[in-house]
Amino acid sequence: MTTATPAASELTPEQRTTYQAPQGQAARDKREARRRRIPLLPALVFTIAATQLPFLATIVISFMDYRALRPDQRGFTGFDNYVQVFTNPAIRSAVLTTILLTATVVIVSLVLGTAIALLLDRKFFGRGAVRTMMIAPFLVVPVAAALLWKHGILNSGYGLLNGVLTWVWGIFGSDSPPQPQWLSDYPLISIELSLIWQWTPFMMLILLAGLQSKPGDVVEAARMDGAGSWQIFRYITFPHLRRYLELGGLLGSIYIVQAFDSVFIITAGALGTANLPYTIYATFFQQQNYGLASAQGVVVVIGTIIIATFALRTVSSLFDEETGR
Amino acid sequence: MTTHTNPAVAATSFKGGRAKKRRTPEQGGHPAWGIAAWAVGLLFAAPVLFMLLTSFHSETDAATNPPSVLAPLTLDGYRSFFAGQPWPPLINSLTASVVSTLLVLVLAVPAAYALSIKPVEKWTDVLFFFLSTKFLPIVAGLLPLYLFANSIGVLDNITFLILLYTSMNLPIAVWMMRSFLAEVPVEMMEAAQLDGAGLITMLRSVVAPVALPGIAATSLICFIFSWNELLLARTLTSTVASTSPVFLTSFATSQGLFLAQVCAAAVVISLPVLAAGFAAQDKLVQGLSLGAVK
Numbered sequence: 001m002t003t004a005t006p007a008a009s010e011l012t013p014e015q016r017t018t019y020q021a022p023q024g025q026a027a028r029d030k031r032e033a034r035r036r037r038i039p040l041l042p043a044l045v046f047t048i049a050a051t052q053l054p055f056l057a058t059i060v061i062s063f064m065d066y067r068a069l070r071p072d073q074r075g076f077t078g079f080d081n082y083v084q085v086f087t088n089p090a091i092r093s094a095v096l097t098t099i100l101l102t103a104t105v106v107i108v109s110l111v112l113g114t115a116i117a118l119l120l121d122r123k124f125f126g127r128g129a130v131r132t133m134m135i136a137p138f139l140v141v142p143v144a145a146a147l148l149w150k151h152g153i154l155n156s157g158y159g160l161l162n163g164v165l166t167w168v169w170g171i172f173g174s175d176s177p178p179q180p181q182w183l184s185d186y187p188l189i190s191i192e193l194s195l196i197w198q199w200t201p202f203m204m205l206i207l208l209a210g211l212q213s214k215p216g217d218v219v220e221a222a223r224m225d226g227a228g229s230w231q232i233f234r235y236i237t238f239p240h241l242r243r244y245l246e247l248g249g250l251l252g253s254i255y256i257v258q259a260f261d262s263v264f265i266i267t268a269g270a271l272g273t274a275n276l277p278y279t280i281y282a283t284f285f286q287q288q289n290y291g292l293a294s295a296q297g298v299v300v301v302i303g304t305i306i307i308a309t310f311a312l313r314t315v316s317s318l319f320d321e322e323t324g325r
Numbered sequence: 326m327t328t329h330t331n332p333a334v335a336a337t338s339f340k341g342g343r344a345k346k347r348r349t350p351e352q353g354g355h356p357a358w359g360i361a362a363w364a365v366g367l368l369f370a371a372p373v374l375f376m377l378l379t380s381f382h383s384e385t386d387a388a389t390n391p392p393s394v395l396a397p398l399t400l401d402g403y404r405s406f407f408a409g410q411p412w413p414p415l416i417n418s419l420t421a422s423v424v425s426t427l428l429v430l431v432l433a434v435p436a437a438y439a440l441s442i443k444p445v446e447k448w449t450d451v452l453f454f455f456l457s458t459k460f461l462p463i464v465a466g467l468l469p470l471y472l473f474a475n476s477i478g479v480l481d482n483i484t485f486l487i488l489l490y491t492s493m494n495l496p497i498a499v500w501m502m503r504s505f506l507a508e509v510p511v512e513m514m515e516a517a518q519l520d521g522a523g524l525i526t527m528l529r530s531v532v533a534p535v536a537l538p539g540i541a542a543t544s545l546i547c548f549i550f551s552w553n554e555l556l557l558a559r560t561l562t563s564t565v566a567s568t569s570p571v572f573l574t575s576f577a578t579s580q581g582l583f584l585a586q587v588c589a590a591a592v593v594i595s596l597p598v599l600a601a602g603f604a605a606q607d608k609l610v611q612g613l614s615l616g617a618v619k
Contacts (some may be wrong), residue, residue, distance in 0.1 A: 036445045039435030043495060044451065046432060050492030051458040057469035116365055124359030130366035132603065136373045139602035141553050143570040144591035148376050151579065151587050158584065160375050163391040170391070179390075197372065205610040209618045244618070251614060258462045261555045261570070265577045277464045277556070284468050285560070297465035308460035312453060318618070319449075 055301070062294035069288055081295035091296065093272060094279040098257060101188065101275055105195045105259075106252045110245060112196070113203025120204070121211040131208075138201040146265035149194035154182040187271040191262050199256065203248045210244030211237070243314060250311035257304060276300050380588035387585040402585030406593065413565075414572035415594075417483055421558075421568060422551040425490035429498045429547050430540060432491070437502030442509055442532070452503065455496040463493070467560055474561055483566040489557055494547040501546065501612055505539025506532070542608030545601040552598055569594045 065077045085091050120131055140148065153160045162179045169177030182190050214237060222232055260277040267273040269282060276296065284293035378394065379387045380403065386396035440448045470489065471480070479485040509532050517527045555570040562571065573594060576587050602609060610618050 033446055036439055036443050038439075040439035040445055040451065043432040043436035043499060044454075047455060047458055047492060047495055050489065051461055051466070054466035054469040054473070055461060057472075058465055061468065116362075119358060119362040119365065122358050122362070124356070124362055126359075126363065130362050132606070133366040133370035135602065135606065135609070136370050136599070139549075139595065139599045140373060140376075140591065141570060141573070141595045141598055143553075143555050143573040144595050147573060147576050147587055148372060148591055150577070151584055152376060152379060153372055155584075158388040158390050158392070160372065160392060163389075166391040197369065201369070202613060206614055206618055209610050247614060247618065254460055258464065260464065264555070264559075265574065268577065277462065280464050280467075281556070281560075284471075290468055290472075293468055297462075297468070300462050301465045304460055304462055308457065311460065312457065315456065315614075316453065 058294045058297050061290055062298050064291045064294075066290040066294075067288060068290065077291070081291045082299075084292055085295050085299055090274075091279060094274050094276050097188070097273060098275040098277075101192060101195075101259065101273075102253055102256045104192050105199060105256050106249055108192075108196050109199040109203045109252060110249055112200045113248065114207050114241070114245070116200065116204045117207035117211055120208055134204055135201050137197050138199075138205075140198070142198065142261040143265060145198055146194055146262040149190065149197070149262075150183065150266045154190050154193070156181045156183070183266065184271070187267045187273045191266050191273055194262050194266065195256065195259060199252055203252065206248040206251075207241060207244050210241050214240050243318060246314045247311075247318065250307060250314055253307050254304065254311060257300070257307070376588045376591055379585055380592045382585050384582040384585050387588070388582050402589035403593070405583075405586045406589040411569070411572055411590070411593070414567050414569045417562075417566055418552055418569040418594075419597075421483055421486050421490055422548045425487045425494065425551050426544050426547045428487065428491040429494045430544060432495055433498035433502050433543070434536070434540065436499050437506050440499070440503045441506040442511065442514070452500065455499045459496045463556055467556065470557075471560055480561060481563045481566050483562075486558060486561060486566060486568070489561070490551040490554065493554070493557075494550055497550070497612060498543050498547055501543045501608075502536075502539055504611065505543075506536060509535045542605050542612065545605035546608070546612035549598050549601050 062081055063076055063078060065073050065075055065080065067073065116134065120127065120134070137145070151159075156162055156179055159182070161182065162177075165177045165179065169175075180186070219232055219236055222236060227235075258277055259275065260281065263269055263273055263275055263278045264281075269278045274282070277300070280293050280296045280300065283289050283296060375392070379392075381398040381400070382393070382396050383399050383401055386393045387402075439445050440452055445451065474480045474482070474485055513531050514527055517531055522530070553570065554568070555574070558568040558571050559574065562568065573590060576583070576590060605612070
């Protein structure tokens with residue numbers, strides 16, 4: 001199963017053993033190819049219908065003046081919506097917020113995830129338990145996690161974070177601990193903290209899988225040749241991990257560019273935290289400007305395609321290695 | 326004539342063969358590394374443990390600074406959560422997640438079969454097409470879906486949501502199932518066929534043992550993604566078909582002393598995901614990385 005066309009080993013034994021005239025063989029191959037396609041078709045047709053058609057409609061609507069509150073003005077307007085996307089300061093700030101939010105969360109979670117994966121790759125007492133604890137944040141429903149951070153952890157009055165500050169200052173005999181207003185003074189950082197907490201385990205899992213697929217004999221040979229721990233990390237572990245880092249970064253970017261739940265819950269897009277998904281949602285749901293919302297959607301897709309092209313390349317290189325193509 | 330085997334040579338070659346396959350044992354190192362790992366694990370688990378503990382506190386004990394860790398436990402938070410009519414959304418979430426997962430399997434397993442065991446021509450292209458649809462942000466297709474649902478009268482309809490969740494998870498399921506089915510021993514299938522085994526017998530005796538754990542892991546991942554989904558549910562449902570995440574959004578604005586209730590709600594609604602996630606722990610990465618990492 002290493003080539004795209006069915007190899008000899010894929011044919012049924014009868015086909016391989018029975019001699020067939022060239023013409024009969026071709027017809028048989030065609031029939032066989034059609035028969036093989038049957039199980040695939042329902043999934044393929046359903047996916048095309050459910051994912052490509054709505055997006056085509058979005059492209060069409062993005063060239064229209066289409067507002068729910070103004071049905072009389074409906075019609076095509078060319079690039080007006082796109083001009084608005086690129087000139088409206090609110091949308092420009094949403095683009096910047098999206099980039100800042102995605103980059104911060106992805107980079108910090110990747111760095112933390114790598115460090116923790118390196119820790120967990122060692123043998124120590126209770127490794128399984130620590131691994132399970134590490135995964136827990138990722139398994140809290142995103143909306144619930146956002147609520148937990150908003151009310152339980154970052155609340156300035158009774159949140160866990162300020163509570164811990166009170167504790168720590170109390171230990172040193174101070175009764176005036178710092179009590180930052182996290183949600184109103186650092187709104188974007190608040191969102192980033194909750195997302196980093198949820199995404200670090202994801203990065204950790206991918207990198208741990210990478211570390212555990214590391215060729216052990218090469219490391220052993222290097223150690224026998226007198227390589228130090230740092231040299232082994234620098235010249236063997238890191239190059240091996242690179243593609244896993246890329247994969248984690250790219251998949252993380254694709255998921256976090258779409259982050260909606262935490263922005264919606266923690267700040268409701270206020271205080272300069274509205275990212276593109278939230279802005280599109282607001283343009284569509286609150287302003288009911290369908291044409292503009294669609295143009296924003298198309299711009300997001302183009303941005304995502306740029307990331308996705310790299311992501312697909314990384315996935316396909318891991319894939320080639322796995323299938324041995 | 327060297328017919329007698331040299332035991333020393335045999336032993337070394339045997340050992341050498343094993344050493345190559347085996348991964349070097351991880352360096353144990355200083356116990357400080359273990360302590361550091363435990364500290365980090367506890368730090369990341371702390372918010373979850375805090376959530377669990379607070380959900381069993383009274384509202385007044387939940388809202389203290391510093392937190393009253395040793396306050397008496399009570400079920401009041403859960404009582405007020407269940408008094409807020411959470412059952413219809415919980416049942417909707419369960420319906421949407423379970424039914425969409427079943428639909429995904431019905432579509433994905435045959436597709437994965439056609440991409441691994443009996444591959445169609447250009448099967449890698451098809452596989453990457455599935456993957457590319459996953460990169461299309463949901464928010465970009467939201468509006469046409471809303472307009473379409475509105476025009477045919479399926480807004481606030483759980484069936485429509487089920488179909489969308491099916492399309493959302495299908496690419497992941499196809500990728501995961503393909504990577505499992507790729508491990509089915511094709512030679513064994515051919516041998517079974519030569520022995521005159523029918524398709525059903527072959528599926529049961531050769532394919533099923535490899536495919537079933539894969540189907541279980543895939544189902545759990547799809548279940549988690551459907552259960553967590555907010556944007557589509559928030560946009561396309563209102564009162565009848567709203568799901569648990571939509572129900573949770575009602576806690577977004579502060580309502581006086583309500584932290585214990587929020588924590589109870591978060592615990593109840595996260596419980597199925599925590600259970601599914603811990604059950605699928607080993608396959609979690611594979612699902613999240615769309616089968617790229619094992």
